[in-house]
Each structure stands twice: as C-alpha cells, then as structure tokens.
Amino acid sequence: MAKALTIEWLDAAAASRVEPARPPFARVLICNLHDPALATLRSVAPNAGDLADAHYPGASGRSHFIERRVVLRAFAARCAGADPDAIRINYDEHGAPRVDGVDLFVSVSSRGGRVALAVASSPVGVDLEPVEVAGPVIEDVLGKRERQVLERLSTDARTRAFVQIWTAKEAYLKAIGRGFKRDPTLVNINVRENMFTVEDTGFPAELAAGAYMTLAEEIVACAVLPPRVAGTTF
C-alpha cells in the first residue's frame, strides 16, 4: 500500500517566499496568474524552451501559456533552490511537461488565468475543475469499481463523487505522462475523504496516492507516484 503523503498547498503569496524543499515533497500552487502577489514569480523572463512550447498544439488555450510556464519555472526553481534560468521545461513526445536534467517533476492544469501548478520530487499530476453541482456523470471514463460505488449513491452525492473521481483520475493520468491516451476505464480511484488512492489494472495495486483541495468554486486533485514507479512503462 502506498505510504500516506503530504501535499503542500500554496497560494500566490506563500509560493513566492517558499523555501527549497527536501525530497520527498509535493507542492501545489493554486492561483490566478494576475494576482499581484505573484509578481516576483511572474517577473522571470521566458527562455527559448518556453517560447518554442508556446507554439505546441496543447490541450490548454495558449493565451496564458507563457505566463503559466514562467510561473511554473520560477516556482520549480524556488522548490529546488535553483536559479530560474537553470530550470528548463519542455514537452515530451506525449505532451507532458518535463524538467530537463534535474530530478524534479511538474504538472499543470488551467482554466483561463486560473492555474494549479505542481512541483514534486517524484512524478506528479494535477487537475483543477470547477465544481458544477449539476454536472453530468460521464460513464465512459469510469472503472468497474467506480461504477459500483457511484451506483449506490443518491443523484447529488453521485455528482459530487464523480467530480472527485474525475479530477483524481486526470491528475493520475498526467502523473504517468499519458493523459487520456491511456484507457481511463482501467484506472479506479478510491476516494477517502480528502485523499485518494489509485488502482491501475495490470500494475501493482495502489501505485499512486493523492489529495484534494476543495475551494469555493473548484476542486484540485494532485496525484503523486512513488519514486519506484518512475520509469515504469505504462
């Protein structure tokens, strides 16, 4: 069973003054890119990798891409105790952001200028979703156990539980670097209050674990793989 992990949730002000972290660690910055408290992190100049990736046909809108990337690099640099210019981030062949040359892992989720940026000492994934009380349950992404759990719930509880499953699943699929290229029905999320574990068919049980941060209008899930899973081919 995966060891319980502590994820540090930070706002713009806290992230701007955070000290270098000692592994193992996982930190998530949730903020608005235009928050004045983010000025220090935002002041980093884009590098060649950022400018090249701005043209990558990624899932997210490109309009806030450069701001997102420089804040991610500056935040990663603070976590590593490094100069932001020494941190280089590029997409891998699956579109996952990867840090060049250092043992640091990052993940991104955004809705316009609202972002969740994760930095960790092992593979990490983050997802931010609005909490839509009347949102639909998308059956096609559910694993067998998830279906069984949801079937037992009332309509309102099912909708809430689905948002938790969805955000955790997307965070996990980012942590393994495949996104929805991996069949989401092979993955089952077990929600336990503000934490979750992941079972992925064909892999050792409970490979990954994670936690939620629930805010007024959004939910953020962060999934972290144990270091031994790093390098596993999914």
Ligand SMILES: CC(C)(COP(=O)(O)OP(=O)(O)OC[C@H]1O[C@@H](n2cnc3c(N)ncnc32)[C@H](O)[C@@H]1OP(=O)(O)O)[C@@H](O)C(=O)NCCC(=O)NCCS
């Ligand atoms: C990755 C994915 C889950 C993103 O979901 P989303 O809700 O649309 O967008 P989010 O804002 O939460 O996440 C976007 C971030 O995911 C990251 N990402 C993209 N592909 C990734 C992958 N394979 N692994 C990990 N992270 C990935 C990127 O960093 C991107 O942010 P950026 O553009 O600022 O770099 C989804 O686009 C996906 O599964 N893509 C791969 C499969 C694919 O191409 N399918 C066709 C469209 S669904």
